[in-house]
Amino acid sequence: MKVLANDGISQSGIDALEKEGYEVITTTVAQEQLINYINENDIVVLLVRSATTVRKDLIDACPGLKIIGRGGVGMDNIDVEYAREKGLSVINTPAASSHSVAELVFGHLYGLARFLHNANREMPLEGDSNFKGLKKAYAKGTELKGKTLGVLGFGRIGQATAKVALGAGMKVVAFDPFLEEANLELEFFDGQKVSFDIKTISKEEVLKQADFITLHVPAQKDYVIDEAEFSIMKDGVIIANAARGGVVNEVALVKAIESGKVARAALDVFEKEPKPEIQLLMNPALSLTPHTGAATNEAQDRIGVELAEQIVNILG
Numbered sequence: 001m002k003v004l005a006n007d008g009i010s011q012s013g014i015d016a017l018e019k020e021g022y023e024v025i026t027t028t029v030a031q032e033q034l035i036n037y038i039n040e041n042d043i044v045v046l047l048v049r050s051a052t053t054v055r056k057d058l059i060d061a062c063p064g065l066k067i068i069g070r071g072g073v074g075m076d077n078i079d080v081e082y083a084r085e086k087g088l089s090v091i092n093t094p095a096a097s098s099h100s101v102a103e104l105v106f107g108h109l110y111g112l113a114r115f116l117h118n119a120n121r122e123m124p125l126e127g128d129s130n131f132k133g134l135k136k137a138y139a140k141g142t143e144l145k146g147k148t149l150g151v152l153g154f155g156r157i158g159q160a161t162a163k164v165a166l167g168a169g170m171k172v173v174a175f176d177p178f179l180e181e182a183n184l185e186l187e188f189f190d191g192q193k194v195s196f197d198i199k200t201i202s203k204e205e206v207l208k209q210a211d212f213i214t215l216h217v218p219a220q221k222d223y224v225i226d227e228a229e230f231s232i233m234k235d236g237v238i239i240a241n242a243a244r245g246g247v248v249n250e251v252a253l254v255k256a257i258e259s260g261k262v263a264r265a266a267l268d269v270f271e272k273e274p275k276p277e278i279q280l281l282m283n284p285a286l287s288l289t290p291h292t293g294a295a296t297n298e299a300q301d302r303i304g305v306e307l308a309e310q311i312v313n314i315l316g
């Protein structure tokens, strides 16, 4: 049986599928040629990431297709309900990148706590002429150990981030309207395990108690962090948004930075992607990444292997 991985797949995923007798094609077929290609080559499984779209017309025109797979989480590019109505299996890999996002958040938080985002910008320009000035400017760093991390949205990524925080010696407080408690098991290199039960508390309490705040909520209608939320945070709080553009009000964030309420912040996602506001890009209090939370080799490997396992389970 043939699998077309139109937006690519990791070698580990190819190996797992080939071992079970599948043929994996990794050519990227242009969107307008996709229907023909699938039919002419008897493709049974179409795997995509975010680039290729799978709409009703393709589903109707490719009766041989049995599975549509999305490497990653969001399935906005697939007509999921329609495909399922037509008897196709639609699969994704929601957990594969959780730890990668968690580590990116901590990359930002550690960096912000010690002004690495600024030092990296300014050392190339002034490192030889103003070494002492920069040393003084970045002297008042803080440690994460012993501080409180507030997690908004305590699902897969929120919990993965909490585990990294616990491992780093932080206290974790969390808010999630749909979850009362979570058991987090930390595994260490030598097989030891330590488990923590974390009961969620109110959003207000999380915002009041946290020294660092990280968001891991799904996209939603209203801002999760807006002016009212900023106003009850600790002065000098550090915030990270690696969830979705639009869960933090960016205008209110810039205001909160200007007033000193928020010391510094990290953004991996933006209200306007792929053209974030210039006021964000040029703001020295921000540590920025271009939506790379899930972009690690390990996550890609897990995505490939998880897709392969699900395909084999469905088709045998």
Ligand SMILES: NC(=O)c1ccc[n+]([C@@H]2O[C@H](COP(=O)([O-])OP(=O)(O)OC[C@H]3O[C@@H](n4cnc5c(N)ncnc54)[C@H](O)[C@@H]3O)[C@@H](O)[C@H]2O)c1
Pocket (backbone or CB within 6 Å): 073, 074, 094, 097, 101, 152, 153, 154, 155, 156, 157, 158, 175, 176, 177, 178, 179, 216, 217, 218, 219, 220, 224, 242, 243, 244, 268, 269, 291, 292, 293, 294, 295
């Ligand atoms: N930066 C990246 O590259 C990247 C990668 C993958 C996922 N994401 C994003 O991360 C977010 C979380 O993903 P996940 O896999 O952990 O999802 P998840 O569904 O496992 O967890 C989300 C949690 O948020 C909770 N929630 C919903 N509304 C809330 C609210 N208003 N306040 C507090 N909690 C709320 C839900 O109950 C759920 O437990 C999603 O927005 C996803 O798109 C980003």
